[in-house]
Amino acid sequence: MHGPASPGWLLVALCAATGAYCLLRMRSRVEEQRRTAGGEALMGFGMAAMAVPAAVAVPPRWAWLVYTAVFGAAAVRALWTARSDPHHVHHLMGALAMVYMAVTMAASPGHHAHHGGSGIPLVTGALLLYFTAYVLRSGARLLPLGSATAGSTRAVGWGDRPELSRACRLSMGIAMLAMLVTL
Template sequence: MHGPTSPGWLLVALCAATGAYCLLRMRSSVEEQRRAAGGEALMGFGMAAMAVPATAFTPPAWTWPLYAAVFGAAALRALWGARSSPHHLHHLVGTAAMVYMAVVMAASPGTHHHGGGAGVPLVTGVLLVYFTGYVLLSGARLVPTAVTAGTGAARWGDRPELARACRLSMGIGMVAMLLAL
């Protein structure tokens, strides 16, 4: 990212922490949660790597096609999973956005990190609208609701509100990265 490095490092920390928590969620006893957590961990760590400030590290040119390939494969997996769960549609949009950002960075002459190219303004705008709406909706879903009597305490890795908070964090990170594109 160009500009002050502090926001870039904060975004790296947010995405890496989210990715680490998602790795821990992969130990859940709930199969669907384990599957979703793997894709979310990949997104978190991928976003953290892409957000490293350019003043600290400029990745080699081969990095961007590698990102596009990894997230393209993740997009195909999300597309396959979308037939059974609508949540995979969000993963599909997220992985497609990562492929898009990697392609834009690869196509940016002389620049191999955030801020190098504008991409296609229409695609960037559509992704910004989607992720901004997702962030607002996810934030509203985090508003506490009444606890049903008799529900047992879930393990901290199985708590749905923490999973939603992670998804919210990654949505915020995606908005920040798209704005810097």
């Protein structure tokens, strides 16, 4: 996950900014925004921490175990909530991908996978396929389809704008792809 420093820092900045925006979404008046924003903030900040270049800091083995526990708990929560809200299936996949990467990092020599080949190719490939499809689908959903909302006069706060939350999900999907590719 920890390749060259410059792309690594860009990934850290992207994930941290996404996590910060998701924290702001937790203050929304829209229940759906609040419900998903916490998990997405956790994912953004977790990905930012995991993407810190290895040249700067190599986390100790216990840190990867903490990641595993935190995202394992997030996966259980997402599994529980996915029963009533299918969007949480994606949260489940994201949490499971984070658990997989943390376990792989804990098991790899030197505790970082910048040399590649550290994961199980079949699992890594399946996650890459899932997140590639998710990114393509999310990107397509951002494309304007005409003036479907032109008749709406309701004022929406910037934290409640669905296109911003979709853009955040898209950026986290792209970041997940970048992290999985270097695994």
